[in-house]
Amino acid sequence: MLPITSDVPPLEVAALARASANAAVRADPLLAEAHAALGWQEFWLGWNWPAAEASLRRATELDPNYADAHRWLGHVLSNSGRHSEALAEMARARELDPSSPLLRVLSAQAAYQARDFGAAERHARQAIVIDRNFWAGYVGLAQAMAARGDLEGALAAADEAHRLSGNVKGLVRRGYVLGRMGRHAEARDVLREVERLARVSYVPPSEISLVHAGLGDAAGVFETLERAYAVRDVNLVFLPVDPKMDPFRDDPRFRALLERCGFVRK
Numbered sequence: 096m097l098p099i100t101s102d103v104p105p106l107e108v109a110a111l112a113r114a115s116a117n118a119a120v121r122a123d124p125l126l127a128e129a130h131a132a133l134g135w136q137e138f139w140l141g142w143n144w145p146a147a148e149a150s151l152r153r154a155t156e157l158d159p160n161y162a163d164a165h166r167w168l169g170h171v172l173s174n175s176g177r178h179s180e181a182l183a184e185m186a187r188a189r190e191l192d193p194s195s196p197l198l199r200v201l202s203a204q205a206a207y208q209a210r211d212f213g214a215a216e217r218h219a220r221q222a223i224v225i226d227r228n229f230w231a232g233y234v235g236l237a238q239a240m241a242a243r244g245d246l247e248g249a250l251a252a253a254d255e256a257h258r259l260s261g262n263v264k265g266l267v268r269r270g271y272v273l274g275r276m277g278r279h280a281e282a283r284d285v286l287r288e289v290e291r292l293a294r295v296s297y298v299p300p301s302e303i304s305l306v307h308a309g310l311g312d313a314a315g316v317f318e319t320l321e322r323a324y325a326v327r328d329v330n331l332v333f334l335p336v337d338p339k340m341d342p343f344r345d346d347p348r349f350r351a352l353l354e355r356c357g358f359v360r361k
Contacts, residue, residue: 109327130150130151133150134147139332166198174332197222203236266285266289269285286303289302299328305339317346332358334352334358
């Protein structure tokens with residue numbers, strides 16, 4: 096989880112994650128949690144989504160009431176663009192674990208990627224009701240509100256995410272929203288701050304690309320995405336479906352990057 100939530104370099108943990116998950120499956124091939132762990136690392140770190148889906152489906156077969164397997168499978172399906180299947184898996188997970196704020200955030204993400212921004216906002220708000228200090232809920236709220244055109248509300252949510260989190264995601268979304276608002280000088284101040292942080296510790300380059308996206312800066316977007324590819328940035332898994340990247344999808348460089356990552360078939 097560290098590369099996803101805590102800005103830890105993926106290449107530092109990928110081999111250990113894979114070895115640990117495979118060891119768990121060997122130790123007990125009938126353990127749903129082991130297959131789910133294997134599928135989770137294949138999705139985020141291995142970028143082998145067919146293998147991830149197969150492992151997570153095996154987990155749901157072994158334990159149909161294992162909520163994490165359903166939500167993780169929903170995540171894989173959502174990022175693969177299979178939105179109706181993804182939303183069904185998320186709904187099943189919520190039935191099994193209705194009080195999880197993380198599950199509400201992932202449901203918000205799936206709805207956001209399906210371009211149902213109203214549902215995304217509702218799920219994000221439910222996460223915050225469950226845990227008002229859960230930073231990821233505010234990230235989900237910020238991006239849903241920005242997509243709906245409520246940029247002032249999105250900015251407030253991004254600021255709250257930044258206040259509560261120990262990573263750059265809230266700060267980056269502040270920069271993205273400022274760019275969308277036309278407050279380019281302030282967005283570039285955020286960009287300079289994030290680049291400064293990246294000189295002293297790992298910052299996912301894909302996060303930096305979002306500020307460039309808010310500014311409409313295609314050159315900056317693709318330069319940082321190339322940096323992200325070089326370090327196996329886990330956040331690249333969102334590229335196929337992230338609405339924030341829609342303005343750049345027709346650029347041949349975008350399709351080429353998706354193919355290099357293995358997220359689309361040639």
